[in-house]
Amino acid sequence: MKLSKAFIPTLKEVPNDAVIPSHILMLRSGMVRSLSAGIYSFLPLGYKVVKKVTEIIRQEMDAIGGQEFHLPALNPREIWEETGRVEAFGDTMFHVKNRDYVLAPTHEEIMTYHAKGVVKSYKDMPQIWYQIQTKFRNEPRPKSGIIRGRQFLMKDAYSFDTSWENLDTSYKLHDKAYRRIFDRCGLKYFIVGASSGAMGGSRSEEFMVKSDAGEDTVAYCEHCGYAANVEVAKSVVDGAPRTDKSEEIKEISTPNVKSIDELCQFLGIKETQCAKSRIYICEDEPVLVLMLGNDEVNETKLATVLPGNLRPGHPDELKQITGADAGSIGPVGFKGRIIADLRLKDANNLYSGANKNDYHIGGIDMQRDVPTVEYFDLRTVQEGEGCTRCNSKLEVFKAIELGHIFKLGTKYSEAMGANYLDESGKAHPIIMGSYGIGVERVIACYIEQHYDERGIVWDKTLAPFQVHLLGLNMKKQEVIDASEKIYNDLTALGYEVLFDDRTDAQAGFKFNDADLLGLPVQIIVGDKNLKENKVEVKLRKTGERSTVELNELYNRVKELLS
RNA sequence: CGGGGCGUGGCUCAGCCCGGUUAGAGCGCCUGGUUCGGGACCAGGAGGUCGGAGGUUCGAAUCCUCUCGCCCCGACCA
Numbered sequence: 277m278k279l280s281k282a283f284i285p286t287l288k289e290v291p292n293d294a295v296i297p298s299h300i301l302m303l304r305s306g307m308v309r310s311l312s313a314g315i316y317s318f319l320p321l322g323y324k325v326v327k328k329v330t331e332i333i334r335q336e337m338d339a340i341g342g343q344e345f346h347l348p349a350l351n352p353r354e355i356w357e358e359t360g361r362v363e364a365f366g367d368t369m370f371h372v373k374n375r376d377y378v379l380a381p382t383h384e385e386i387m388t389y390h391a392k393g394v395v396k397s398y399k400d401m402p403q404i405w406y407q408i409q410t411k412f413r414n415e416p417r418p419k420s421g422i423i424r425g426r427q428f429l430m431k432d433a434y435s436f437d438t439s440w441e442n443l444d445t446s447y448k449l450h451d452k453a454y455r456r457i458f459d460r461c462g463l464k465y466f467i468v469g470a471s472s473g474a475m476g477g478s479r480s481e482e483f484m485v486k487s488d489a490g491e492d493t494v495a496y497c498e499h500c501g502y503a504a505n506v507e508v509a510k511s512v513v514d515g516a517p518r519t520d521k522s523e524e525i526k527e528i529s530t531p532n533v534k535s536i537d538e539l540c541q542f543l544g545i546k547e548t549q550c551a552k553s554r555i556y557i558c559e560d561e562p563v564l565v566l567m568l569g570n571d572e573v574n575e576t577k578l579a580t581v582l583p584g585n586l587r588p589g590h591p592d593e594l595k596q597i598t599g600a601d602a603g604s605i606g607p608v609g610f611k612g613r614i615i616a617d618l619r620l621k622d623a624n625n626l627y628s629g630a631n632k633n634d635y636h637i638g639g640i641d642m643q644r645d646v647p648t649v650e651y652f653d654l655r656t657v658q659e660g661e662g663c664t665r666c667n668s669k670l671e672v673f674k675a676i677e678l679g680h681i682f683k684l685g686t687k688y689s690e691a692m693g694a695n696y697l698d699e700s701g702k703a704h705p706i707i708m709g710s711y712g713i714g715v716e717r718v719i720a721c722y723i724e725q726h727y728d729e730r731g732i733v734w735d736k737t738l739a740p741f742q743v744h745l746l747g748l749n750m751k752k753q754e755v756i757d758a759s760e761k762i763y764n765d766l767t768a769l770g771y772e773v774l775f776d777d778r779t780d781a782q783a784g785f786k787f788n789d790a791d792l793l794g795l796p797v798q799i800i801v802g803d804k805n806l807k808e809n810k811v812e813v814k815l816r817k818t819g820e821r822s823t824v825e826l827n828e829l830y831n832r833v834k835e836l837l838s
Numbered sequence: 839c840g841g842g843g844c845g846u847g848g849c850u851c852a853g854c855c856c857g858g859u860u861a862g863a864g865c866g867c868c869u870g871g872u873u874c875g876g877g878a879c880c881a882g883g884a885g886g887u888c889g890g891a892g893g894u895u896c897g898a899a900u901c902c903u904c905u906c907g908c909c910c911c912g913a914c915c916a
Contacts, residue, residue: 288865288877289850293909313908361916368915382916416839416914424915491915680916712916749874784876791876802875812875 277741278763279776279789284321286789296489298723299421301732305793307740314418314426321793322719324740326429329461329718330408332737333431336457340449342404342433347387349410351380359385359691370412379412384688384710387434391706392694398438400696401706402446406433408715420489422716423676429715437707438696443683447479450681450711454483458678461718462735464725465678468494468503471576483679483713485721490674495657499668507576510653511670512662516548516568516623523625523639525608530636534603536570539627539636551620551628551640553605555589555597558582562589562597566607566616566628566646567655574656581615581652604629607646608637614646617654676721679713732794733817736837741774743833744795744816746786748802750779759801762811762829769830771837791816797836799829 284306293310294300302308307322318326334344353376356362362369362378370379380386387405395403411430418424435446451467458465463485470482482505484494495509496502504510533542536550547569554565554573563582565573579586591602597612598605606629607614620626624641642649659672689695689705696706719738726733736742743766747759763775774795776786783802790798800812805823813832814821824832 285848287849292844292850295910310908365916413916417910417912419910682916710916746875751874782874782876782878784874784878787876789877800875804875 277772277774279774280778282321282774283319284793285319286792294421296420296423296724297727298423298489298720301723301727301792302421302720305732308422314415314424316422316425316427316716321740325719325738326715328738328740329715330429330431332460333408333457333713333715336453336460337404337406337431337433339456340404340453341402342406342453345387345405345407347380347383347407347409349380349412350377351386352376353378355385355389359688361385367416368414370414381411381413382430382710382712383407383409383432384434384684384708385692388688388692388694388706388708391434391436391689392692395436395694395706396696398696398698401436401438402442403436404433404446404449405436406431406711421720423489423720424491425716431713431715433711435709435711437709438698438704440683440685440707443685443707443709446709447681447683450709451481454679454681454711454713457713458483458718461722461738462726463678463718463721465721466496466501466503468496468505468675469508470505470680471507478683478685480680480682482677483681484675485678485725486673487676487721487724488674489724490676492675492677493672494675495670495672497663497666497668497670500663500666502663502665502670504657506657506672507574509657509670510664511657512664512667513619513655513658514548515619515621516551516626518622518624522641522644525637525639525641525645527630527632528627528636528638529634531634533634533636543627543636543638545627549625549627551607551616551623551626553607553629555594555605556582556586557589557593558586559584562593562612564605564607564610564612564614565654566614566620566649568617568619568623571617571619571655573654577652577654581654598631600629600631600633604631604633604635606631606637606640607649608640614649615654616642616646616649616651618651619655620649621651676717676724677714678717678721679711681711682709684708684710727794730788731792734794734796735817736796739772739795740793741772741795742797742837743771743773744790744793744798745773745775746783746790746798746800747775747777748783748786748800750777752803754806755801755803758806758811758826762799762801765830766833769834771833797833799833 286306287304290300291303294303306319308316308318310316369381408431412427415426418426437443437446465483465485468482468484470480493506495504495506530542533539536552540547550569552567556563556565594602609631622642626640627636627638628640630637660669663670686705689708694706695703697703723732745763747755749755763773766773794816796816798814805811809826810823812821813824
């Protein structure tokens with residue numbers, strides 16, 4: 277491709293609405309342009325990278341027996357009603373105004389619909405079906421360029437099996453394919469145990485890239501490799517102590533004391549002597565959730581303990597249920613289910629609210645005074661706590677989710693009646709898995725991990741072109757002749773060459789554009805070197821330059837790009 | 839949906855607080871010329887209903903009200 281004819285609008289200055297490096301560089305290098313919040317157009321250069329990534333994905337999905345589909349993004353709403361996901365997605369799903377259609381945010385329903393009609397016998401399985409297609413989600417707040425958009429490209433795959441054991445096999449195949457995909461893309465990633473959330477299912481893992489631009493928080497142990505989304509992460513942390521002697525229960529006047537910090541200061545006690553109370557409403561029933569000190573309730577963990585419709589109690593409800601406002605609520609005298617975090621197990625001499633405004637209760641013995649309590653892991657892991665595997669200190673940081681694999685089970689097949697007959701002619705719901713990769717996120721994450729102050733640094737695998745050929749002064753005939761010949765020869769040899777043949781751009785201008793676009797190999801043709809039958813070869817990654825004899829050039833290029 | 843910021847030529851921004859010729863700069867673009875290995879120079883030129891609507895005023899980019907859009911933080915998130 278000749279740059280003089282290409283539409284690659286580079287930007288010298290940083291666009292005003294981009295903040296993170298990948299977004300800035302994708303705009304500056306002319307890969308994408310924004311159309312509206314969270315909606316991006318891929319320009320030719322950016323789309324070339326999309327094609328590189330999707331080709332790698334296709335190869336690896338095909339390698340595990342995947343078959344590529346192309347499903348419609350426009351779906352009849354009623355099919356989504358069958359699984360209750362119109363309500364589950366709520367405002368996140370786009371609805372078409374003038375017909376009863378929705379824009380698909382994912383495709384479990386549609387794939388299951390097709391499986392239902394065709395996969396009828398145990399002999400028809402396993403199946404792995406995938407597609408690379410645009411998804412639509414009405415994100416309340418798109419951000420970070422293409423990392424979180426309202427429309428995005430996703431590789432989504434679905435497996436259909438006859439048993440949980442066979443699902444294990446399909447799941448592991450995807451795990452393997454995903455590792456190969458992200459390895460080939462040159463990403464530094466790690467895998468975390470994750471929550472299945474509204475997707476349903478028994479087990480899921482996320483492929484993550486560490487990044488401040490990320491929206492997930494991950495606990496990670498450098499020592500043993502333990503990694504988990506904080507939604508599900510566990511840690512080793514001391515519980516509240518139980519001493520030999522339980523004090524008498526006593527009511528204490530604590531005027532205007534609301535927070536745990538205030539209580540500690542007021543009474544001169546430690547955080548770990550306090551039990552914090554939160555009221556949740558689960559399926560219309562109030563539940564008191566007790567946490568030690570300032571530990572925060574992890575609502576993802578709570579949701580697994582309290583299945584069904586779950587929400588925090590409203591302030592006016594609190595008063596009605598407990599007789600007190602938030603800050604003075606406690607377990608003693610609370611009528612209803614009480615659950616507590618494991619750190620509180622069997623502790624005594626605790627302080628908590630008295631269910632009466634401006635009063636707390638001291639001397640609480642969990643065994644004696646809260647006999648109906650049930651204990652669960654309900655807290656969110658904090659930086660520096662012990663790893664449950666090796667007791668090293670956990671790191672907690674932000675990460676971007678690149679891919680997610682789920683063991684779905686029968687949620688969709690049961691809801692939609694996708695059954696198969698086993699050897700004995702008995703009907704069972706198909707056991708499903710679902711597996712996603714955010715294609716644009718692969719690109720953004722790659723750039724987040726591979727850039728410098730001058731621009732993007734592409735590896736040959738994802739680079740939109742492998743060679744950036746610069747004809748420095750394209751008004752001199754010898755430069756024109758030599759660079760045109762190199763361009764034609766390398767193209768004929770099968771390389772993708774971007775040829776800066778512009779006559780009106782100065783050398784410095786071309787160098788800067790070349791570094792910004794970041795193609796791995798630059799070949800610089802200038803009249804001085806040409807007099808000695810030489811050109812310069814520069815590696816973008818290291819900045820290393822060397823002059824090469826013209827008759828050695830193609831061997832050198834082959835060497836560098838093999 | 840709460841909080842904050844911002845909308846002025848294609849891009850980055852100044853001007854607004856304190857209303858007053860014809861709305862500016864740099865970059866980019868067009869024409870001609872000189873340059874030509876790290877974002878050149880000279881000369882000339884095109885391009886803007888100052889996001890939109892309403893209001894105050896003799897007069898509004900500037901003050902007031904409403905509204906739309908974009909970015910950031912939070913909430914939400916498969």
